[in-house]
Amino acid sequence: MTRTTTTTRTTPAIGAAMTRIEGPDKVRGSATYAYEYPLDAVAYCCAVGSTIAHGRVRSTSADAIRQIPGVLEVLSHANAPRLAISDGSELAVLQSDRVAYRRQIVAAVVAESFEIATEAAGALEIEYDVEPFAVELKSDDPDLYRPDKVNPGFPTDTEAGDVDGALRSAAHVVDHTYRTPAYHNNPMEPHASIAVWEGDDLTVFDSNQGASPVRARLAELFGLPTGSVRVVSEHVGGGFGAKGLPRPVVVLAAMAARVVDRPVKIAVTREQMFAFVGYRTPTIQRVQLGADAGGRITAIAHDVIEQTSTIEEFAEQTAVATRMMYAGASRRTTHRLRRLDVPTPGWMRAPGECPGMFALESAVDELAIATRLDPIELRLRNDPPTDPETGAPFTSRNLEACLREGARLFGWSQRHAEPRARRDGRWLVGTGVAASTYPARARASKATAWARPDGSFDVELCAADIGTGARTALTQIAADALGAEPRRVRLGLGDTNFSEAPLAGGSMGTSSWGWAVTRACEGLRARLAAANGSVPVAGLAVEVDTKDEIERRAQRPAHAFGAQFAEVRVDEDTGEIRVARLLGVFAAGRIVNPMTARSQLIGGMTMGISMALLEASLLDREYGDYLNHDLAQYEIATCADVPMVEAHWIDERDDFVNPMGAKGVGEIGIVGTAAAIANATYNATGVRVRDLPIRLEKLIG
Amino acid sequence: MRRFEYLRPLDRARAVDLAANPEVKLLGGGTNLIDLMKIGVETPEILVDTTRLGLDEIESRVDGSLRIGASVRNTDVASDRRVRARFPVLSAAVLAGASGQLRNMATVGGNLLQRTRCAYFQDVTKACNKRKPGSGCPAQTGANRELAILGGSEHCIATHPSDMAVALRALDASVLVETEKGAQTIPLADFYRLPGDRPDIETNLPYGALIVAIDVPAPVDGARSSYMKVRDRASFGFALASVAGVLRVADGRVAHVALALGGVAPLPWRARIAEAHLMGAPADPDHFHAAIDAELQAAQPRPENAFKVTLARRMVVRVLTELVGRGEVGVAPS
Known part of the structure; x- marks a missing residue:
């Protein structure tokens, strides 16, 4: 003792x-990531994606490919082990001949080396029965439908008061449609798995955001007791939501390892990161705001259109933040989906809040212009003392403190309300603000x-x-x-x-x-x-x-808040747009570690710069997939695009939310950033861009 | 990725000998070819590395020209004192391309021969006349924001991605090549081909040719030069449009002008029509406008890239205006 x-x-x-x-x-490189565990007799698996967007696999040249030296097995729906589910999930890998979207996994090659597996996968010929496809999200699509709930369990629609009547009688109305494109998460480390069977015990080294849920799902799919599955994920190189739930590759690894009776490694290629591991849905959002002569909001309507797949439903909660951000006697939010022949969208950093607050906070800026109020003053006048939906008090709501402190740190008082009022040589200079929020x-x-x-x-x-x-x-x-x-x-x-x-x-x-x-x-x-x-x-x-x-514990509305301030410069001739400064002030409870919290916040804000100016997954209307599928074609901000990003926080401790008094900081940094930049762009140029990204042709058109 | 053989000859005769094999691809810094091999666009049997052939010198010649060896790294071109002093447009163009790491690897010979970044060209599951002649060009009605407004055809509207080549085109550079039959000099003006109905054939390089060097003739006395590039992000992006300008003004009139455009055509586009309008004309923005408008008469923008006409026009006027107005040469920051 x-x-x-x-x-x-x-x-x-x-x-x-x-x-x-x-x-x-x-x-030092000694931290072991999923793909790096040294195992004997390991085989390599390469997934093969469909080249059609909709239809059935008729046949494959698997027999010929199996003759290639070093190829151990070719898997397709014809011979893959049966799982506990046959459809209704992206995880029903190779369980049927149906092709639900282009680049969906329709076959896989297992070989002695990565190189052989990749080369053989490239040589595999697949015959299809092709069916017509629909991949484009349109606001007037007759096949839009109302999902039962939105992610993760919010009501699809909400309505209070008489929105249309309140809009008719409002002194000021803004009514615009905002659009965000599809985005792909693209963490630095692509998804990767190694599966090892010992009898009926399965061990998986896997890159994910939660080993426990991966274990539970694998046990279910392979019909094993949970205790027979071990998932090891000691180091993970990012996820941004794409690794939140198990993806087809971990299932494929376990399946392939079972078939060849050896450990099997699989790594998703960067190209495949744009195929079957999730992405953020594109959105079409109509926002209507009505206000009285004093700038007090009387009506809010936020109607969202977005997509899901034919395999399973994912309904991004895009308008949910609108339900608690601002008061207004009449309020409506709706979400409508279209099932398209596309991969199932999923979580990406701040699902819901991120695209939704781009629209709402842009519309609030437009209302500030309509009411001739400073956009901070307008927000302060509409900062509700209690949750507009339930009337319950927030556990803490320090949006006002964030706006005021941010304005002070940023030098907001120097701002010209009129657009095109500031210039520096050929550069038009403007500033903008937007609010941030994220549930705690x-x-x-x-x-x-x-x-x-x-x-x-x-x-x-x-x-x-x-x-x-x-x-x-x-x-x-x-x-x-x-x-x-x-x-x-x-x-x-x-x-x-x-x-x-x-x-x-x-x-x-x-x-x-x-x-x-x-x-x-x-x-x-x-x-x-x-x-x-x-x-x-x-x-x-x-x-x-x-x-x-x-x-x-009692249920109370609990959220983190923030305010983001952007200064942008736009070249008057070329429309080139650069963010000169970005400053955020957050109320996120007690900050457990100021160093890592700051990294989370400025990381989110930097991702917000990319969203505002660069990121977009381009739909290929002819082939039905996303056309840009590497990081040369799918641009994100470089260091040169991010000259100065500051994250601050106010002193807050919220003992209701947990014993530490801390709210999360992983996602709020990306919420509102794109709106702040779009608002600053309007202030610089007088051009309002409502469809992201803000590209130069929209400014010099 | 297909298996391949890798050879690294140590003398030019051996390299030229190897280059005569149709299964051979010549490798410079590998910053484009290796990527294309990984995605299956290029599938050579044999790679012949050309970086150990002693072609890595920049040589000043008595006539005032520079001879830049084919395997000189892009970074070394951009930072060379002679290049910076005599051909600032070239240094600026090289620095506007890619990233520091890529420029440290990329060779000038390889830079000339890099392939378009058209998304269809880079996806072997889709049609592309350049990659697979006769298969079609989905870019005509598809994603064409980045693609050509000048010089394209119904078969291909790819853009040439190089910044360096745009500057070299304005500088009237030529390319020295060697084949089994001997050495040959090809003016850059004759080096690239427009796509027409054979977009797969991009240059007039003779069969089995090894690029040995690039010759840049002596600068025009009293001329200033600059390079301007516009892209979506501040660094590490291909040009939506770029302009290499060389200008000498005497008595308020244009005494010498060379203009080349990048990011708008299948090859570095020499704006000959604009130049003809400008020679002898007053060096002022009105005349610059009129000249580039004449050049862009031939533009055939697609739905997504009509903005390039406006962009190219404004950039040319700005480059020329700044060359008139400034005592020193320089680059417009982008």
Whole structure:
């Protein structure tokens, strides 16, 4: 027996700018990512995508391909192992001859090397029965329908008061349609998996945002007890939502490994990142705002059109933020979908809020111009004291503080309200503002805290660090709950051998996992105290599950808020547009780690610059897929496009949202950025761009 | 990606010998060819690396011209003191292209021969007359924002992606090549072909030719030059339009002018019509406007790229106006 003491330290670990624990390993290249686990006798799998957008696979030249030296097997719907589902999911890989979209996986080659697999995949000939397809989202499409709910479970439509009547009698009305194109997530590390079977036990090394849900889904698909599946995801090179749920490749890896009876590796190519691992739906959004003579909003309508696939439904919650952003006696939001012959859209950083707030915050700027009010003043006049839908008080709502502090830091008072009032040589200079918001939620999680005889601690849960710094933030949270120095805490995550935990998504990671870590560490601390600090050789462990606590607590509207300010420069002759400055102020609760939180916020804002000016997945109307499918053709901001991005936060602690008082920061940074830039572009040029991206031809047309 | 053989000859005779094999592709810095091999657009049996043939010098010649070896890296061209002093348009054009890392790898010979970035050309699952003659050109009615407004045909409207070649075209450079039959000089004016009905044949390079060097003739006395490029992002993007301008003004009139446009045509486009209008004309914006308007009479914009006509016009006027107005040569930042 040894004795372990925990004492309350005077300096909390939460709030310290602690560098990433795994940073040195990543810099040295010794952090192992999914594709890199060294295994003997590994085979390589290459997925083959359909070259038609709709129809059936009639036959393949698999027999000829199997004769190529080094090829182990060719999989197609004709011979792939049967899964527990045959349709209704993107994960029903090779379960039928149906082709639902161009580039959908219709075959796969397994070979001795990556090179052989790729070459053989390229040589595989596939005959199709071709059927007509529809891939283009149109606002007047007669086949638009009303989904039962929008992601993840919000009502599809809401209505209060008499919107049309209020718009008719309003002193000022804006009524415009805004469009955003499809976007592909494209994390730095493409999806990758290695599957290994030992009897009926499956181990998968996989790049995802949540190993526990991947395990559950694989067990279901392959008809295995959950305990027979282990998923290891220790390091993940980004996800942005694309890795939130299992994708076809992890299923394919497990299937291929079963068939060839060897470990099988599969890595999604960059080209395939534009095919079957998710993307953000394009949107067509009509926003109508009515206001009285004093600039108080009387009517809000936000009607959204977006797409889903014929395989499964995904309905982005684009207008949901509009339900709580501003008051107005009459309010309406609707979502309509069209099932097209396209891949199923999915989560991408701030699904719903990101495209929706581009439209709403652009419309608010247009209303400011109509009412001749400063756009900050207009927002302040319409900042509701309670949630407009429920009347309940927000757990905290510091939008006003963000707007005011942002205005001060940015120098908003220097602004000219009239467009084209500022220039610097040939450059027109303008500034704009937009609000940001993102829900502050938490999911139930388990966590285990261990005391070791040497005075150290192991805190273990199947959380995901997708590059955000979660491992470090959770170490800080654990250290404070234990009353220990962070260096005495080892944080284990990304392995289903640890306590089950929810995925990294919805900006809920730190909140959900941190909550469980806090409770586990508190529990361990109590047990240590009861045992007078004595720790057996095997260690002392406490596992908790926050399910009951989270289900029991009262429901209140909880959101993070922010304000983003942009200065853009537009070349009057060429229409070239550059963001000179971007500044955000956020109210996101207690900031657990200012270094990693800042990276999350400026990362989101930078992605917002790309959304505003560059990003767009181009629909190929003739072939039915997305035409640009590499990072040369799908442009994102380079360093030269991001001269100065600042993220600040106000002092906020929201003890309702979780025991740490912290709201998530992973997504709010991209919410409102594109609107701030579009609003600044209008201020610079007098041209209002309502369809993203803002490209030069829209300014010199 | 298909398996291939890689050879790295150490003398030119051997390289020329190898180049006569139809299965051979010559490799420079590999910044375009290797990408095209990965996506299956190029499938050579044999790659012959040309970077160890002693063609990596920039040589000043007595007539005031520069001879730039074919395997000189783009970065070394852009930073060469002689290039910067005598041909600032060339240095600026090279620096406007790609990224630092790519310029460190890319050779000038390879730069001349890089392929279009037309999305259809780069997707082997789709039709493209340049990649597969006779298969069609979906760009005519499809995604053509980045594509040509001048010199295209019903078979192809791809643009040539090089910045460097646009400057060289304005500088009346020529290309030195060697084949089994001997050495040959091809003026850049005759080097590239318009697509017509054979967009797969992009140059007039003789069969089995090895590019040895590029000759840039002595600069015109008293002329200034600059390069302006417009693209969607601030760096690492292909030109929506670019302009290489060389201008000498005497007594308020144009005494020498060379104008080449990039990003608007299947080859670096020498604006001969505009030049003819400008020679001897007053060097003022009105005349610049009239000259480029005459050039762009022939433009055939597609639905998505009509803006390039306006853009090219404004850029040419600006480049010329700035060349008149400034004492020093330079590049318009983009």
